[in-house]
Amino acid sequence: MTSSRLATIFTVLSIAHGVNAQPASHEGEAVFSPVTWNRLVNAADEPHNWLMYNGTLDSQRFSRLDQINIDTVGDLELKWAHHIPQLDRAETTPLVVDGIMFITESPSNVVAVDAVTGRPFWRYNHPLPDDLRVCCGRNNRGVAILGETLYMSTLDAHLVAIDGRSGSLVWNREVADHRSGYSKTAAPLIVKDRVVTGIAGGEYGIRGFLDAYDADTGEREWRTHTIPGPDHPDNRTWAGDSWRTGGSPTWLTGSYDPELNLVYWGTGNPGPDWNGDVRMGDNLYADSVLALDGDTGAMSWYFQFTPHDEHDWDAIQVPVLADIELDGEARKAMLWANRNGFYYTLDRETGEFLLGKPFAKQTWAEGLDSNGRPIRRPDTSPSREGTLVAPIAGGGTNWWSPAYSPRTGLLYVNSFDGEAVFFSREQDYNEGSTFTGGGTETPLPIDHYQSAIRAIEPTTGDIQWEFPITARTRAGVLATAGDLVFSASVEGYFYALDATTGEPLWHIALGGPVHAQPMSYAVNGQQFVTMTIGNTVYTFGLN
Amino acid sequence: MHWKRSTRWMAILLPVLFVAPTVAVTTSAQESENLYTSRLDLRMGRSVFRAQCTTCHGLNAGGGNEGVGPDLTTGRFRRADSDLGLYRIIRDGVPGTSMTGVGTDASEQSVWQLVTYLRSLNDFSSAADLPGSAEAGQRIFVGKGDCAQCHMVNGQGGRLGPNLSLLGEQRDPETIQAALLDPNADVDPRWWTMRATGPNGQSFEGVRMNEDTFTFRIMDAEENLRAFSKYGDWSYERVQTSTMPSYADNLTVDEREDLVAYLYSLRSKP
Known part of the structure; x- marks a missing residue:
């Protein structure tokens, strides 16, 4: 065992076993050490850092820090705030590496700050053209790190590498032509020495893909299209040439299993969103999770949640990997609360459907068959006159990160019980223009509906508890070893729940809309929890 | 033309901030005046809206599900108070926000048709030929109807119901009539x-x-x-019910028509 490994373990133990809350300080210390692939694989062993978008490669978004716990959470107080200058949706999850925090900002910028004070070291502002094609806000969700280099997606569909110490641009690669409707918003995922990254543009008739780039050079190593070409039999799940403009984007960060060497990534809606008549068939591999070889991008298996989707129910959720016991058998599982309103437990080695049931209001399916395929109800397709269906296009949940606690064995999901009237219409494809084939409307004021944090038992799909929050909340969730669940609500509350019971234990009104998810880290023995609300990144610790 | 970013900002912000004088000084008559206001233009504008705008603003412009685009049906636009201001925002977008313009590739005609469509969403007639008497309706409002107990009009009245000072710009007569008969049908x-x-x-x-x-x-x-x-x-x-009583039995048909005429007359400009 190396001395650095021993030091890491000592740090973990000192944090995990109740060091008294002292004012954190690393004044004068040299901070920020290179992040090796080995550190990323073992990120759970250094819980004082938050080394990737979802915390760890299994994307459990579970912090092993427990200084802030059900007994101490009432003593949380604001430590610092960082204001994001560009007004838009702030969807960032910051990274923390040895006391340095990296925050992405709208539209495609990143700032490095002291994680103790929030004060900046450097800033990188990415220049953007004026003719962007973005469906849903000028936003960015975070960076990835390998060595001393950060990797960031940009709205003009580029991938950039930035020096983590200075903010200098290292390389800049065009992933796709933004003028055709492509854009990039998600944090990349490091897999060994590659940067794996997806693409957005499902409302612009793109053809989706997932890419891997050499982290040093920026050269592309593999590309896997999420709609197979005409030489593949699954291409026949698209009528005619509809596959060419079929969408199936990959606009959120996936997960990775080092033992299986499989990258897991969700795919978005087929296009046009609401007119399925022009793309008859199952439309593979839209609305699916793909399991790809980490070295080649070759597909190992896929599971399609919503065949022939006509409601814009992207399977753009974070694949949560957890080892569970199901019917007395140990399973390498994948836990997935989908935008279509159903929760799924899959076998992540094979893609086998293990169980599934609704976790949010849904009216479009009788249930799932033994293979996990939905049993559709008649007359639920969008129509010229409008068809009332639950969930809404935005889903029973969306891209908002769920969290899984190995201590409680529960998956925590921000869910929404809503409904919408779905309309379809004919629309010609024009490159670079929106290509949706319809639209939606919510029939009643939002006060008639309900959001909730729901705790799902992955071996049954049952909801263990729920905590109602104001509709419609777009916040992710963090679970911690302090047996807390942190999240936020649409009106700007940041709050902590008891992870076992759902009882609210602490909250503070921060007064802005939320589109982000919490994360936690520690510096010199003091645990912090960070959440972006409105256009401000807030960090709390014990007083 | 490819403008530098700073130049482009100025081009967008100036008309929005100083609409009236800027229109007169810096734009041609063709640019500042909407010549595409026919019913066909309105239909074309609606068609363009449904192709380009519904993802953020909702199918009928009432606001998007994702909360990205605001409600455009109120007749009041935060960043523009003239047709030209709307034209510029539709064409160029709003820098620093999710609102991307349709761009200079879009024809001038189609952008103006979009303006026509947006204006139509709040185009209630100001001189409706209603059967009732607004003067009589005002007397019912403060008298027999006891409406002023809860509703404020131009600073006078109660606070336990919606302020009705601009109701004539927000609701058509049929909707007002329906609310008097069945207040519980659609409670905000x-x-x-x-x-x-x-x-x-x-x-x-x-x-x-x-x-x-x-x-x-x-x-x-x-x-x-x-x-x-x-x-x-x-x-x-x-x-989730209304505190307002139904006037189906409390007022006569004529009295309700008078009250509707009064309520529909409530506008910022008579």
Whole structure:
């Protein structure tokens, strides 16, 4: 065992076993050490850092820090705030590496700050053209790190590498032509020495893909299209040439299993969103999770949640990997609360459907068959006159990160019980223009509906508890070893729940809309929890 | 033309901030005046809207599900108070926000048709040929109808119902008539009732000023403002009906028509 490994373990133990809350300080210390692939694989062993978008490669978004716990959470107080200058949706999850925090900002910028004070070291502002094609806000969700280099997606569909110490641009690669409707918003995922990254543009008739780039050079190593070409039999799940403009984007960060060497990534809606008549068939591999070889991008298996989707129910959720016991058998599982309103437990080695049931209001399916395929109800397709269906296009949940606690064995999901009237219409494809084939409307004021944090038992799909929050909340969730669940609500509350019971234990009104998810880290023995609300990144610790 | 970013900002912001003088000085008559206002133009504008704008603003412009685009049906636009201001925003977008313009590739005609469509969403006739008398309706409002007990008009009246000073710009006569007959058919959640009961049995009830995940606030019948926590010692109940009575039996048909004529006459500019 190396001395650095021993030091890491000592740090973990000192944090995990109740060091008294002292004012954190690393004044004068040299901070920020290179992040090796080995550190990323073992990120759970250094819980004082938050080394990737979802915390760890299994994307459990579970912090092993427990200084802030059900007994101490009432003593949380604001430590610092960082204001994001560009007004838009702030969807960032910051990274923390040895006391340095990296925050992405709208539209495609990143700032490095002291994680103790929030004060900046450097800033990188990415220049953007004026003719962007973005469906849903000028936003960015975070960076990835390998060595001393950060990797960031940009709205003009580029991938950039930035020096983590200075903010200098290292390389800049065009992933796709933004003028055709492509854009990039998600944090990349490091897999060994590659940067794996997806693409957005499902409302612009793109053809989706997932890419891997050499982290040093920026050269592309593999590309896997999420709609197979005409030489593949699954291409026949698209009528005619509809596959060419079929969408199936990959606009959120996936997960990775080092033992299986499989990258897991969700795919978005087929296009046009609401007119399925022009793309008859199952439309593979839209609305699916793909399991790809980490070295080649070759597909190992896929599971399609919503065949022939006509409601814009992207399977753009974070694949949560957890080892569970199901019917007395140990399973390498994948836990997935989908935008279509159903929760799924899959076998992540094979893609086998293990169980599934609704976790949010849904009216479009009788249930799932033994293979996990939905049993559709008649007359639920969008129509010229409008068809009332639950969930809404935005889903029973969306891209908002769920969290899984190995201590409680529960998956925590921000869910929404809503409904919408779905309309379809004919629309010609024009490159670079929106290509949706319809639209939606919510029939009643939002006060008639309900959001909730729901705790799902992955071996049954049952909801263990729920905590109602104001509709419609777009916040992710963090679970911690302090047996807390942190999240936020649409009106700007940041709050902590008891992870076992759902009882609210602490909250503070921060007064802005939320589109982000919490994360936690520690510096010199003091645990912090960070959440972006409105256009401000807030960090709390014990007083 | 490819403008530098700073030049482009100025080009967008100046017309929005100084609409009237800028129009007169810096734009041609063709640019500043909407020549595409026919019914066909309106239909074309609606078609363009449904192709380009519904993802953020909703199919009928009432606001997007994702909360990205605001409601465009109110007739009031935060960043533009003229047709030219709307034209510029539609074409160029709003820098620093999610609002991307349709760009200079779009024809001038199609952008103006979009303006025509947006204007049509709030185009209530100002001189409707209604059967009732607005003067008589005003007397009913403050008298037999007892409407002023709860509703304010131009600073006079109660606070327990919506301020009706601009109702004629917000609702058509048929909708106003329907609300008088069946107030519970479409109750804005702002006017639901909240009931709070304390640990010692004390209770308060009032219109729902605001409710969120952890708290709610009411105005009681005496117009006192009160705030409560959902997770303290108080229990609470939400009542989704209106506090307004139906006027189906309390007013005659003629009286209701007079009242509708009065309410529909309430505008910022007579």
